[in-house]
Structure formats: structure tokens, C-alpha cells
Amino acid sequence: MSIETFIEEIKGRKGRELEALGVRLAEEKTAFQFNKDNAIKTMSEYFSNEAKLKSEREAARIVEAARLQARKILFDAININLDSAFEVIKEQLRSYTSSDEYKGALHKVIATAKKNLGPKIKVRCREQDRTPLSELGVTVIKTIQTIGGVIAENENGSKELDLTFEELLRIHEDEVKSSIMEDIK
Numbered sequence: 001m002s003i004e005t006f007i008e009e010i011k012g013r014k015g016r017e018l019e020a021l022g023v024r025l026a027e028e029k030t031a032f033q034f035n036k037d038n039a040i041k042t043m044s045e046y047f048s049n050e051a052k053l054k055s056e057r058e059a060a061r062i063v064e065a066a067r068l069q070a071r072k073i074l075f076d077a078i079n080i081n082l083d084s085a086f087e088v089i090k091e092q093l094r095s096y097t098s099s100d101e102y103k104g105a106l107h108k109v110i111a112t113a114k115k116n117l118g119p120k121i122k123v124r125c126r127e128q129d130r131t132p133l134s135e136l137g138v139t140v141i142k143t144i145q146t147i148g149g150v151i152a153e154n155e156n157g158s159k160e161l162d163l164t165f166e167e168l169l170r171i172h173e174d175e176v177k178s179s180i181m182e183d184i185k
Contacts (some may be wrong), residue, residue: 025112082177086169089176090147103132106150109163110136113152116161123150144152 096102106129113121124142125133129150133140144151149164169176 078181082181086176089169090165093147093169097126097165099130102148105148106132106135109149110138110152113150113161113163116152117159120155121152122155122157123152125150170180 012024096105110121110123110133115125122139122141123133124144125140126146126148127143129148130143133150144164147165149166149168151160151162151164153160
């Protein structure tokens with residue numbers, strides 16, 4: 001074997017090794033590209049799903065916030081309407097205290113007070129009710145600021161019964177509100 005043949009053989013072997021390395025490089029490059037594409041696809045799907053979930057959560061939060069705001073506005077409007085209705089009721093009660101029917105109501109209020117506190121009662125009432133109550137034989141101990149009705153106490157002052165229109169309206173507030181709400185609907 002001559003040196004030239006030997007060199008040719010080395011060149012041939014190196015050429016085949018380079019070719020094999022080139023094929024291997026191409027295969028590894030293809031595998032790397034495939035893995036890279038899969039990783040990008042997986043990450044893209046993950047972040048796309050994550051973004052979709054976050055946007056759905058945010059949309060749901062915004063919708064619920066809007067619903068809550070709408071309920072608050074409705075609740076405020078209903079409360080304003082109820083306050084207005086209570087003012088109308090109080091105004092009608094003020095008008096009622098000027099009527100002759102009111103004297104009959106005072107008789108009933110006094111009868112209720114006597115039934116609960118005993119026959120001898122003392123009352124606090126409006127200045128305008130002092131005379132009609134005195135005619136009923138009731139002792140007026142003090143005048144108060146009220147729409148109508150009385151605050152009665154028993155003979156020794158140990159028990160008290162508030163029968164003013166304001167207190168009766170407060171006691172029956174839930175019933176009145178329910179009735180008003182029925183009318184609103």
C-alpha cells in the first residue's frame with residue numbers, strides 16, 4: 001500500500017464520517033425542531049387556555065359587579081320610594097288629626113291604654129289633644145311633639161305604653177313596606 005492509497009482511504013473514511021455526521025446532524029436538527037415546535041405548541045395551548053380562563057373569570061367578575069351595581073341602584077330607588085311613601089303617610093296622618101274621626105281614634109287609643117295599664121292613666125300628648133283628652137277624664141301630664149296619639153302610663157308611672165302614630169307606624173313598618181311594595185309591583 002502506498003501512501004497515496006492510504007491518504008485516499010483516510011480521505012474516504014473521513015468523508016463517510018463527515019457524511020454520517022451530516023446525516024446525524026440533520027436528524028438531530030429535525031428532532032430538535034420537532035421538540036421545539038411541540039414545546040411551542042404546548043406552551044401556546046397552555047397560555048391560550050390560561051388567558052381564556054382569566055378572561056372568562058374577569059368577564060364573570062365584571063358581569064357580577066354590574067349586577068350588584070344594578071341591584072344597589074334598584075334597592076336605593078325602592079328605599080327612596082319607600083321613604084317618600086312614608087312621608088306621604090305621615091302627611092295624611094297630620095291631616096287626619098284635624099278631622100272629627102281623629103277624636104274617635106283618640107277614644108280607641110285611650111280605651112287600649114286603659115285596658116293595658118288600668119283605669120287610671122296619665123298621658124303625654126299634643127297640645128291640640130289636651131282638651132279632648134280632658135273631656136275623656138284623662139290626666140294630661142305633659143305635651144309632646146308628635147303627629148298624633150298618646151304616650152300613656154299607669155297611675156304610679158311604672159308602666160308606659162307608646163301609642164303615638166310615629167311609634168305605631170314604626171311597629172308596623174314591615175307590614176306597611178310590604179303593602180307599599182305590592183302596590184309598586
